[in-house]
Amino acid sequence: MDHHTLVRWLEAVLIIFALIAIWFSASNFSSVKRFLIGRPMRTSELHAHHNKLFWLIALPILSADLYSSVAYGPESGMTELAGLGPDAKWLIFPITISTIVLLAILIVSYIMGILAYPNGGGAYAIAKDNFKPRWVSLVASSSLLVDYVLTVAVSVSAAIEAVSSAYPVVAPYETILAILCVVILVLVNLRGVAESARVFAWPTFGFMICMLILIFTGFFDELRHGFIQPSTPSFGTVPEGLTTLLVLKAFSSACSALTGIETISNAVPIFREPQQKNAIRTYIALGSITAVTLLGFSYHLYAKGVTPDPHNTMLSQLTGMYFGHGILYQVIIWFTFIVLILAANSTFTGFSQLAAIVAADGFLPRSLTNRGDRLGYSNGIIVLASLACILIISFRAHTNALIPLYAIGVFLSFTVAQIGLMRRWKRVKGSNWKVKFTINTVGAVITSIVAVIFAVTKFTGGAWVVLVVLPIMIFISMSIHSHYEDVAKELRIDMQTIRPVASDVVTLVLVSGVHRVVNNTISFAKSLDVDPIAVYVGFDEQSINKMEKKWKDWGTPCRLVVLRSKYRSLLEPLNRLIKTIEAKQEAGGHIHIIIPQFIAHKWWHNALHNQSALLLRMWFIRNKDIVITTVPYHLHK
């Protein structure tokens, strides 16, 4: 591990600390929290009536994730080919066409999904419904969760790269700006902006129009200057060093443009009636516009001979060629930025909802099901942001470096969902089930082949990480599930036979002298109507004698036991005393220690007082079956 790798990891760890700290302090400082994320919302507001959406509005809202990928998909495909020189550039055509064919197959398969699960069924739900062994659905959920993390990292990085293409001055700060975007997305999502808010329709619409303008401008340009221009590379040549592996690699990179296709099928309930028909209509419209954009954009990149440049995205280069760097250029760049950020934003909802569903089934920590003040799954949001930040920092916000890890997860979950649907058609049957079965069979075969292609071609580039992480995640999910089942079994009681019964309690009160705090603590102990024993731990004879005398002078408010500590430890002599009591006590009895705790007026004053009460409590609670009572004493100064 070289120095820079180390530094990156250090930074990543710090960012996560910072995010946790933000979250934690936001939870504690109510006013800051209110300012950042708004008033808390009632649970009942969750089911407040949503206006159902007209499909043409739903289209842009649900397509940010898929459609925004055109900003980096073709570019990452061409970057793979760049090593072979300009002679290889024409290969983007077969690659783009294959991608579009794949897109068509996926859309048709997903339409089958909508027919099967009109209430919205993600890959996890489909797998859960159609496979007995739980690990199959965990393959679907884990790979989707991993890919959501990558979507955030890739989209945010691509967004920042778009901006830094236009403003090279920000280029050195790409990583920190990307992190900043993630932090802002965290706040926005903790506020809980509804994913289906109409306001989200316009940027994506705007971006679609921008892309279409760009493509039409391209064709006008080519009509005027010829479809083969001086800058156009040769077509059909076989460049030296061309291998099938390389072409497949370029294809898998280009396929990163297909992620996000599952969004519509999860969101059927937000459409106006007839919901299924409208959702299907949206799928077809989105597929068509994406296909046109991918093909047109790739063609112009080829015709203009655009070459990958790490400091200037291809979209920015092409826009610059057609429009110069004027207002239209700015508009396109900023629409690209906004749409990519929206794509990341929609992933936050996707991730936290899926994590909550899986957690509710007991396969992830239950805290992922907690709704925050604004009804979003706050913990899932924080987890996603932290993981995305690690990726952004590790890869210094370079989209092309992240692409090799990307999209495998999605295609794995596509495959699981398709096979699930196949099983469903076979089981449920229904009208035209054989057609549907065939469509999903084709889908399953194709997506599994693509997944294998991804795994093989991108393996050394980073895909191995995903292939290592997935089985680990599945294993951990299974362990979590069995832990929850064990605990549930352990806690279950027979309500008729097991009922609370009082038993013997020995109450010890730790005292450190005779002063107001001790007075307060012993007053409480006496109020409990038990006979408390005061315990004093002395480090030397002198202080012990002094304490014994003081106690007498104080009128011996209760019995005092003095423990000698040769090693200046409170724990060790107390532990000895407790063992003695345990040995004498009958079964079922309780040992109860009352500890006073100083609460300073200003938080930093706590550093000036021994936190031994806190440490003792932690140790006893963890290691012994002892009840600990803390009596706070709030200092006035």
Added chain:
Amino acid sequence: MDHHTLVRWLEAVLIIFALIAIWFSASNFSSVKRFLIGRPMRTSELHAHHNKLFWLIALPILSADLYSSVAYGPESGMTELAGLGPDAKWLIFPITISTIVLLAILIVSYIMGILAYPNGGGAYAIAKDNFKPRWVSLVASSSLLVDYVLTVAVSVSAAIEAVSSAYPVVAPYETILAILCVVILVLVNLRGVAESARVFAWPTFGFMICMLILIFTGFFDELRHGFIQPSTPSFGTVPEGLTTLLVLKAFSSACSALTGIETISNAVPIFREPQQKNAIRTYIALGSITAVTLLGFSYHLYAKGVTPDPHNTMLSQLTGMYFGHGILYQVIIWFTFIVLILAANSTFTGFSQLAAIVAADGFLPRSLTNRGDRLGYSNGIIVLASLACILIISFRAHTNALIPLYAIGVFLSFTVAQIGLMRRWKRVKGSNWKVKFTINTVGAVITSIVAVIFAVTKFTGGAWVVLVVLPIMIFISMSIHSHYEDVAKELRIDMQTIRPVASDVVTLVLVSGVHRVVNNTISFAKSLDVDPIAVYVGFDEQSINKMEKKWKDWGTPCRLVVLRSKYRSLLEPLNRLIKTIEAKQEAGGHIHIIIPQFIAHKWWHNALHNQSALLLRMWFIRNKDIVITTVPYHLHK
């Protein structure tokens, strides 16, 4: 702040986290701690009999800090002059001679200190004894503490630079190796190696012999090849650009060789009788050998025309010239390394003892007075190491970059001590008191002039940091003191009138359902002989109805209060309930909440369970005057 500065700070923060984590985990994992720092020691072992030391053995033991500085003092003086070219090199003579005169004055002044405080009195003790306003002694202690931190950073950096001169391959890892040395020193000091252990005599002796061999070899070389060699720069020329400021700057850098001079005067009690005479003898011997070394070493550096090289210390260059890179070279380099590390090591004792003395007076957090398992002041050790690590990382372990911050503190505390002694002689009088008074007056004048020279010449180089930090430290110390006094006043009670009295208690038990944990908790509450009220917080009507039914089926073990939480918060409805109870309760009454806490079998299982009990407890303890009892339930799986 550029990127690298940021990265350095990030790293520094992480190292400190790591040190705290090490310390914390070492406190928790007894076996690891035992392995690293050994069995705990009894308080009584503290005063175990020490063999008093013969002065010739005490000499090297107490001189590591002072004598090791010859390895970097002359070099940092010459580095300041390097910008003027070879013509300025001869200036090292007046500078070295001034340094030696200063050394002589300091030693004589410190001998006066020994005569005044034969039981050892550092600058802080002298100032405390002779000045009424406490801030004067805080100037002495704070500046010494700051300089101790710098001593560790400078010595360790110089040690690593010595090694990387011999082995350039380690040069890129200087910072991390320096940090490693500090971590090892922490462990050694937590083990609590006695500062006066005889074994520490030999490396310093060895280094002294090495330096003398080097100096004598130099003279033989000059006898054979002439005292003016081809490489010797011109003498007495006035190079262009020479300013008084620059000469004074070089002088103040060279004076970094004088730090550590106070060690012997603090350690009088470890000498054999007659203690004072032996300590004085040691001072004179150490002064002589240091003077010879500084002068001889500087002369040879000049004669050989050695030039500063950031990758090769001057000591290493000179040794290489005389002995090549054979065994003798290796011996000298490693002795240098060991002695510099020993210098840092002795500072650990100095810092933690001084911090403990100041803390015992109530001017620093009291936890600095706690003795660890091995009787060392563990917290002081950790604080020193953390601060030194920040410096090492901030300055990338470059000795010459650290020098400008160094030695001001020492000279400030020297001045305070000298003025304190002056006041003492005037007050106490005694034999020859006028002579002693005169000596300390001269000392005070000289050291204060030197301190001012330091502050002015090194101000922009970094000394301003020290001059900003010191008043802040003194202010904080005064605030700490007044906080401790306020608290003591607040806690004091009249033992005759204020005595513990029982009063009314309302006991609430938080329940989340009917299961083994709830059974356990209510059993405990019933054992207390109070009438507990079970409190259930429901997020929706369905779960509330279910709970109410279950409670009835369970035979209503105690009264159940159900709270509705519209905002999915436990805290908010509980807080409402508590306010209602408070309003009804008579003054002096207690509210007592019993909270069950899940303790998982494996620590990482805690991530799988809601930590709401913990968070609730934290909030109530901090914000309300409420007694909290935690009933642990230890899961078996």
